[in-house]
Amino acid sequence: MAPDTGRKPRDVANSTGRPIPRNMTQQVEKVVAQVGSIILGKARQIRLAIACLLARGHLLIEDIPGVGKTMLAHALATSLGLDFQRIQFTSDLLPADIIGVSIYDRENGGFRFHPGPIFSQVVLADEVNRATPKAQSALLEAMEEHQVTAEGETRRLRQPFFVIATQNPSYQVGTFPLPESQLDRFLMRIHLGYPDNEAERALLQGEDRRDLLAGLDPCMTAQELIALQHDAQQIHASAALLDYVQALVGHTRRAAEYVNGLSPRAALAVLYAARAWALMAGRGHAVPEDVQAVLPGVVGHRLIPADETGRINGADVAARLIRQVAIP
Amino acid sequence: MTDTAQPLAQRHVLWLVLSLVMVAAPHALRLPWWLIALFATLAAWRVYIGHVRIPLPNRWLLLLIVIAATAGVYLGYRTLFGRDAGVALLVAMLGLKLLETRSLRDAMLLIFLGYFLVITNFFYSQTMLTAFYLLASVWMITATMVGLHYARTEPPLRVQLRTAGVLLAQSAPLMLVLFVLFPRVPGPLWGMPQDASTGVSGLSDTMTPGSIANLILSDAVAFRVKFESEIPRAKDLYWRGPVLWDFDGRTWTAPRFLYGKPEFDPGGKPVRYEVTIEPHYKRWLFALDLPGRVPPRAHSGSDFQLLAFAPVNSRQRYDMVSYLNSTYGVRESRFALRRALALPDGFNPRSVELARSLRREFPDDKALIREVLRRFNTQGFSYTLSPPLLGTNSVDEFLFEVRSGFCEIYASSFAVLMRAAGIPTRIVTGYQGGEINPMGGYMIVRQAFAHAWNEVWIEGEGWKRVDPTAAVSPLRVESGIAAAAARSDPLPLLVRGDFALLRELQMTLDLFTNSWNQWVLGYTPERQRLLLAGVGMDDATWQKMAAALLIVTGAIVAVLAMLMLRRLNARVRDPVKIAYLRFCDKLRRKGLPRGPAEGPGDYARRIEQSRPDLTPAIAAITRLYVALRYGAQTGADRVSELRRLVRQFSA
Structure with a gap:
């Protein structure tokens, strides 16, 4: 079963296919600790978020306002040494507000492109479901292609490029829920949830979070992050592990309890995320526990139960799926 | 796992309706026309609703139909209970449930109702054909059920039928x-009241001109x-049935009660055989002349009629012994002899006159006969x-x-002549002849072989069989009814047997029917006991049978489960996996089983918590x-190391 707390995945089997440089995992641990000092009591979500970024995926944080979604995104960007832009999505947001505009430059006598906030390494799309579908799709296209086209010119985005989107639960007023096809572009969706008693007390007693955030130092450089992403791709996934991923995906396609089965893209997402999780554990190969750990984040927004009577959160769906499929 | 609240697709509805119609179809012959119309309308309505995707009808409307249908059934049958x-x-309710x-979940309910409806068909008919038809129906329903569990995609018909077939x-x-x-339990397969006794032809305890000719x-x-x-010769095949003593001028009647004891002198070797009698809703049991024993749950009198205690409402089987050359009734009672001489006054005067004149001419009884x-x-x-057609003085009209x-009419006339001449005479009805089924090696006696003959009583010799029909048409007795009847006579095609191919086909069919009757429908407590004794289970009490039932059922389930598991395990070819499964098995036996979805690391951590002493070994293996x-x-060496660790491991 998936570990239910934010404890560090313990390495039970340290005989690795390829050694992971010790300092690399230490760096990751530093990021976890630093972000954890801002967002209290959410170590598991922080790990998932980092795993998502290591797997080169975009992250969707869904929860009610005020639980620290923006704070998490900001702390992550800073700790990973990436530059950060925030777009507040509103219902009158236009695609140009995201991508940028060309403005006539009198000195040069021509139009000059003023890049929008998308040309940043970490883009925090705040309350992404408050914008109209038109603005949403501008962002989501950039996410998929890692490039934008403006005024007939295609511009590449900077590397690494992450979108961390936050979203209010879609049953709140004034939202345009993301369609399934666009949800699929996010590698993971996580919920933060309320802090527990202890964490909340620490929050109330501690300093102002904004001051803390301003004082954060990067724990690694962008180059090191890219190297880590590359390492994550090299994590060994044995035939037995692929069997397990396929068994999970196959089950969702056969069982009648989901509106749609998981797509091949979802299967890839599970695999990538599991590799990143293994990397964070300092292991050179992925094990079924890695898959189970990332599954709630990866499939929660992709699997819709067929009898949508009430809202079922992603963790429930994934937990059920894990229970139903035996590890081959 | 399938969600039970999931709405039905139109193809599910079609399958349901089709299989329910298939199951209910045999009942159509027995149901009132309005009910058939109602069921058809409801089914068509449901299909239409599914087709145009409109909501199901209002439940008040359905309630109204329920009340109307119940009232209709009550008015038609004067009851709501009982079989019909x-x-x-x-x-009616099945059709209404379709509209709900x-x-x-509702569809599954209908499926089970359908299975129940299958059983109700056996209340009416238990032939092999019915069984095959209902087996096909069960297959169809099961296929429908299989289809219901394919929620998203429509399975190919072949897959659906094959899965259902494999299940069956x-x-x-x-x-x-x-x-x-x-x-x-002894008795018929179903303890249901038999109200279908009318319209079954067979011999009765009375005989009027034409009654046997109808048979x-x-x-x-x-x-x-x-x-x-x-097998005895054809001319000895007299199957004894009701013995008629009393004549009222037109109708011969069997006595209501049996007198005396069946006493006889065997006079030869016995013929042993087993009779399986079809239900005829009367009490007669038939046996070759002369029956040497009385079947269980039956009795007999001095005239050797075999009467069962209860009407033969279901197929019965009994062992019989007969003596073809026996002597019986030598010491017949005076009372019986008087009865065998009685003639009603005022009937058939010319015949009586003829008999008296013959008596004067032939004082010896045998010479007269x-x-x-x-x-x-x-x-x-x-x-x-x-x-x-004959009038009031039927014997006179016939003879002259x-x-x-x-x-x-031959038997009747002969009896009247003999009685008028002072020779005690009675009429025996029954069957004469029989056709051998060459494939099954048994004999079929049909209603068409019904016959009537006489018995006369001779001083010192007892009752002797005289068949006046044989005197007229010896072929009837020696070669059967088909040979004796004129070509123009209306005889059933099968009895005549002109078409060799048709006859062969018919014999094959009868062979199957007979086996079905003997082994399926006729599988009585006695036969069960015999069969079980044959496999070494003597004095099989129900307790022993129940125990055997449980054991054998358990064994079969175990074998099936093993076959299925083998197919699952067949995929485990990886020696690493096999070794690990063996390790898990050792822990399972200590009450620490691994969940199917539990990863090796999680499992190891869980075990370590309850059995810290095992930590090093488990950690190494994991x-x-x-x-x-x-x-x-x-690496082969590491695989063998894993094997070694698992072998050495003990919890």
């Missing part, structure tokens, strides 16, 4: 075991006989299946005017297993 009304109500069927095939051994071993038109089977000893038979043979009498008739199965390394 119950089935009618069930069919929204979700998968897997249940077949269980069915056989339950059939063979389930403790039997000749039926090729229905009266009973089947399996001889243990040699021979003379009458000679006259039948030589004075232009003929045998016909379609005799002309018509001179052509059927066995019953580390090696994970490295070999999920890591990039391989």
Whole structure:
């Protein structure tokens, strides 16, 4: 079963296919600790978020306002040494507000492109479901292609490029829920949830979070992050592990309890995320526990139960799926 | 796992309706027309609703139809209970339930109702054909159920039918075991009231001109006989039935009670055989003349009629012994002899006169009998299946005017002549002849073989059989009814047997029917006991049978489960996985089983918490297993090391 707390995945089997440089995992641990000092009591979500970024995926944080979604995104960007832009999505947001505009430059006598906030390494799309579908799709296209086209010119985005989107639960007023096809572009969706008693007390007693955030130092450089992403791709996934991923995906396609089965893209997402999780554990190969750990984040927004009577959160769906499929 | 509240697709509705119609179809012959119309309308309505996707009807409307249908059934049957009304109500409600069927759960309910409806068909008919038809219905319903569980995609028809077929095939051994071993209750298969006794032809305890001739038109089977000893010659095949003593001028009647004891002198070797009699709703049991024993739950009198205690409402089987050359009734009571001489006054005066004049001419009884038979043979009498109608003095008309008739009028006339001449005479009805089924080696006796003959009582010799029909038409007795009847007589096609191919086909069919009757429908407590004794289970009590039932059922389930598991395990070829499973098995036996979805690391951590003493061994095995199965390394030496660790491991 998936570990239910934010404890560090313990390495039970340290005989690795390829050694992971010790300092690399230490760096990751530093990021976890630093972000954890801002967002209290959410170590598991922080790990998932980092795993998502290591797997080169975009992250969707869904929860009610005020639980620290923006704070998490900001702390992550800073700790990973990436530059950060925030777009507040509103219902009158236009695609140009995201991508940028060309403005006539009198000195040069021509139009000059003023890049929008998308040309940043970490883009925090705040309350992404408050914008109209038109603005949403501008962002989501950039996410998929890692490039934008403006005024007939295609511009590449900077590397690494992450979108961390936050979203209010879609049953709140004034939202345009993301369609399934666009949800699929996010590698993971996580919920933060309320802090527990202890964490909340620490929050109330501690300093102002904004001051803390301003004082954060990067724990690694962008180059090191890219190297880590590359390492994550090299994590060994044995035939037995692929069997397990396929068994999970196959089950969702056969069982009648989901509106749609998981797509091949979802299967890839599970695999990538599991590799990143293994990397964070300092292991050179992925094990079924890695898959189970990332599954709630990866499939929660992709699997819709067929009898949508009430809202079922992603963790429930994934937990059920894990229970139903035996590890081959 | 399938969600039960899931709405139904139109193809599900179509499958449901089709299979329910298939199951209910045999009932259509027995249901009132309005109910059939109602069911058809409701089914069509449901299909239409699914087709145009409109909501199901209002429940108040349905309630109204329920009330109307119930009232209709009550008015039609004057009850709501019992077999016929119950089935009618069930069919009506089935149709109504279709209109309430929204979700998968409702559909499953209908499926089970359908299975129940299958059983109700057996209340009416238990033939092999019915069984095959209902087996096909069960297959169809099961296929529907299989289809219901494909929620998203429509399975190919082939897959649906094959899955259902495999399910049925897997249940077949269980069915056989339950059939063979389930403790039997004596009596018919269903303890249902038999109200279908009318319209079944067979001999009765009275005989009027024409009553037997009607039977000749039926090729229905009266009973089947399996001889243990040699099959007697055709002319000895007199199957004794009701013995008629009393004559009121038109009708011969059997006495209501039996007198005396069946006493006889065997006079030869016994013929042993087994009779399987078809239900005829009367009490007669038939046996070769002369029955040497009384079947269980039956009795007999001095005239050797075999009477069962209760009407033969279901197929019965009994062992019989007969003596073909016996002597019986030598010491017949005076009372019985007086009864065998009685004639009603004022009937048939010319015949009585003839008898008296013959008596004066032939004082010896035997000579007199021979003379009458000679006259039948030589004075232009003929045998016909379609005799002309006779009036009040039927014997007079027959003897002096018509001179052509059927066995019953010959027997009747002979008896009247003999009684008038002072020789005690009675009429025996029954069957004469029988056809051998060459494939099954048993004999079929049909209603068409019904016959009537006489018995006369001779001082010192007892009752002797005299068959006046044989004097007229010896062929009737020696070659059977088909040879004796004129070509123009209306005889059933099967009895005549002109078409060799048709006859062969018919015999094959009868062979199957007979086996079905003997082994399936006729699987009585006695037969069960015999069969079980044959496999070494003597004095099988129901407790023993129940125990055997449980054991064999358990064994079959175990074998099936093992076969299925083998197929699952067949995929485990990886020696690493096999070694690890062995390790898990060792822990399982200590009460620490691994969940199917539990990863090796999680499992190891969980065990370590409850059994810290095992930590090093478990950690070593788990580390090696994970490295070999999920890591990039391989190596035969490491696999054998894992095997060694698992072998040495003990919890």
